[in-house]
Amino acid sequence: MGLLNGFSAWREYRKLPADWRNIVIYSESGQDWHYFEPLITVLNEELKHKVTYVTSDLNDPGLGHHHGLFKGICIPEGLFLTLHFNFQKADVVVMTMMDLDNLQLKKSINPVHYVYLFHSLGSTHMVDHANSYDAYDSLFCVGPHHVNELRKRESLQGLKPRNLFEYGHPRLENLLVVAMSYQLSAMQAAGSGITTVLLAPTWGEQSIFNTCGDELTGLLLDAGLHVIVRPHHQTLKMTPEVIESLRNKYGDHDHFEYQDQMGESDSLFRSDVLISDWSAMAIEYALGLEKPVLFIDLPRRIRNPDWELLEIEPQEAAFRELAGDIVSPKALDEVPQKIDRLLQDQESFRLRMQKLRSEMVFNIGNSIQLGAAEIARLADEKAAERQAKG
Numbered sequence: 001m002g003l004l005n006g007f008s009a010w011r012e013y014r015k016l017p018a019d020w021r022n023i024v025i026y027s028e029s030g031q032d033w034h035y036f037e038p039l040i041t042v043l044n045e046e047l048k049h050k051v052t053y054v055t056s057d058l059n060d061p062g063l064g065h066h067h068g069l070f071k072g073i074c075i076p077e078g079l080f081l082t083l084h085f086n087f088q089k090a091d092v093v094v095m096t097m098m099d100l101d102n103l104q105l106k107k108s109i110n111p112v113h114y115v116y117l118f119h120s121l122g123s124t125h126m127v128d129h130a131n132s133y134d135a136y137d138s139l140f141c142v143g144p145h146h147v148n149e150l151r152k153r154e155s156l157q158g159l160k161p162r163n164l165f166e167y168g169h170p171r172l173e174n175l176l177v178v179a180m181s182y183q184l185s186a187m188q189a190a191g192s193g194i195t196t197v198l199l200a201p202t203w204g205e206q207s208i209f210n211t212c213g214d215e216l217t218g219l220l221l222d223a224g225l226h227v228i229v230r231p232h233h234q235t236l237k238m239t240p241e242v243i244e245s246l247r248n249k250y251g252d253h254d255h256f257e258y259q260d261q262m263g264e265s266d267s268l269f270r271s272d273v274l275i276s277d278w279s280a281m282a283i284e285y286a287l288g289l290e291k292p293v294l295f296i297d298l299p300r301r302i303r304n305p306d307w308e309l310l311e312i313e314p315q316e317a318a319f320r321e322l323a324g325d326i327v328s329p330k331a332l333d334e335v336p337q338k339i340d341r342l343l344q345d346q347e348s349f350r351l352r353m354q355k356l357r358s359e360m361v362f363n364i365g366n367s368i369q370l371g372a373a374e375i376a377r378l379a380d381e382k383a384a385e386r387q388a389k390g
Contacts, residue, residue: 006080009073013084016052018386020071023379024052024090030060031233031261032096035119037062038170039094042372044069049376056081081105088112091382094375098128101135113137113382115375121169121287121360122280123314124149126300126307127202134159138378140167140371143360145315152310165374168367172357175288176364178265194255195339196226198271202279203234206299209242210235212329216275216296217250223336226255228267232279236260273324273339277301283319287357290350292324292342294335315360322356 013021023043025036036053043049044067053062053072063072075081088108094115101107107114116136123145124133133139133150139162141147147164154161197220201208208216209231220227227250231243250256259267268285274293276282278301282293300317307314320326325338342349363370 003079006076006078009075010080010084013052013054013073013075014089016071018089018383020050020052021090022092022383023049023375024054024088024093026093026095026097027053027055027057027060027062028095028097029233030055030057030062032119033060033062035096035117035171036094037065038368039372039375040065040067040070042368043376047372047376049379054084091386092375092379098132102129102131107135111382111385113378115140115378117371118142118146118167118169119171120280121172121283122316123312125153125304125310125312126302126314127278127280127316128303130304130306136162138163138165138374140165140374141362142167142169143362145312145360149310149312152312156309163378165371166362167371167374168363169284169361170367170371172284172288172361173365173367175265175268175284179269179289194224194226195273195343196228196271197339198228198230198267198274198285199276200228200230200274200279200281200285201232201277201296202301203232203238204301205239206277206301207232207235208275208277208296208298209246210239211298212296212332213242213246214249216332216335217246217256219332219335220275221250221253221255224255225336225339226257228257228259228271230259230267233260273342275335278316280316282323283315283360286319286323287353287360290346290353292346292349293320294324294338294342295320295326296332297326297328322352 027033027036040051043051050069053070055062055074056077058074063074065072075084082104085105086108089110090112092113092115094117096117096119100114114136115138116133117140121142139150141164150164217227229246236243247258268289273291274282274285275296276293277296277298285291286293324342327334327338
């Protein structure tokens with residue numbers, strides 16, 4: 001989009017009446033639409049609240065969503081998005097974007113209540129910057145670990161206590177529902193007999209694809225396994241040449257498959273085992289599908305060098321021993337054998353994941369309803385404050 005289109009979209013938002021700025025959702029990318037859509041549906045259809053959806057992605061599917069209480073606007077990255085954030089008038093703004101106020105996108109000079117929607121089961125204090133979540137007024141937490149980590153951060157830094165809402169993880173719930181409806185065990189029994197491996201690591205220079213992805217993919221294919229390569233969208237953005245090289249080399253192999261849609265779930269259901277590194281998606285996979293994970297023991301992905309000050313082991317590390325097995329990147333030839341062993345005792349693994357799931361995640365089966373109601377409550381409260389001030 002050109003500068004003129006960005007200006008037009010920014011002006012369109014500024015002309016909105018106050019009731020259309022009561023609940024605003026901001027999305028960096030269309031990849032996040034699947035996190036917002038169910039909340040928007042409940043807010044519109046059940047709670048009768050208007051929602052304005054601002055995205056920076058012209059291809060965001062949210063721009064094609066239609067409802068009388070929904071409005072979509074695209075303000076692309078650049079000058080007018082920066083101005084939009086700096087001077088935005090809204091009661092409540094909901095987003096999945098970390099590091100508000102730390103980079104180019106700042107909090108508004110106006111009294112906006114910012115809600116952060118966690119979309120990962122991972123911890124807050126190792127993979128992310130120490131202050132990634134400090135600017136938010138409400139944080140929708142997936143499980144008790146988020147509450148514990150954020151409260152400890154507040155205590156150590158003398159931060160004002162925020163509204164830490166016990167939300168849950170809708171994507172995990174979706175995995176559970178779909179897994180049951182498709183009767184996965186029967187589907188797998190009727191399959192081709194070839195073990196399917198989902199290769200879905202995190203991103204960065206120390207991730208699987210950037211270090212040993214070529215060797216590992218070749219080794220898996222040589223072992224007769226079906227391999228689904230699913231890179232993180234940040235890998236495609238930051239180092240697209242790594243994935244392009246992999247596809248060029250293995251793309252014609254009968255058992256090589258490529259998937260780059262983050263909201264897609266079919267590859268998760270069809271796979272028998274996940275190979276990852278420090279991606280929090282591994283926790284979601286094990287708890288939601290009750291399938292094992294093989295971790296390649298690459299260096300920890302650390303963006304907060306002071307993460308140990310919290311004296312809390314991050315979930316990405318604590319969960320590894322519970323979710324499967326770990327292999328050194330110097331011993332990749334052990335991967336096929338480790339996969340075989342992981343798939344030998346699936347019943348006890350499923351029972352263990354079911355127990356952990358109930359302990360680690362809030363409101364399983366009801367997170368969307370509760371989350372939408374909390375957003376509506378916050379919006380109504382802010383609207384009343386605004387109206388009282390005239």
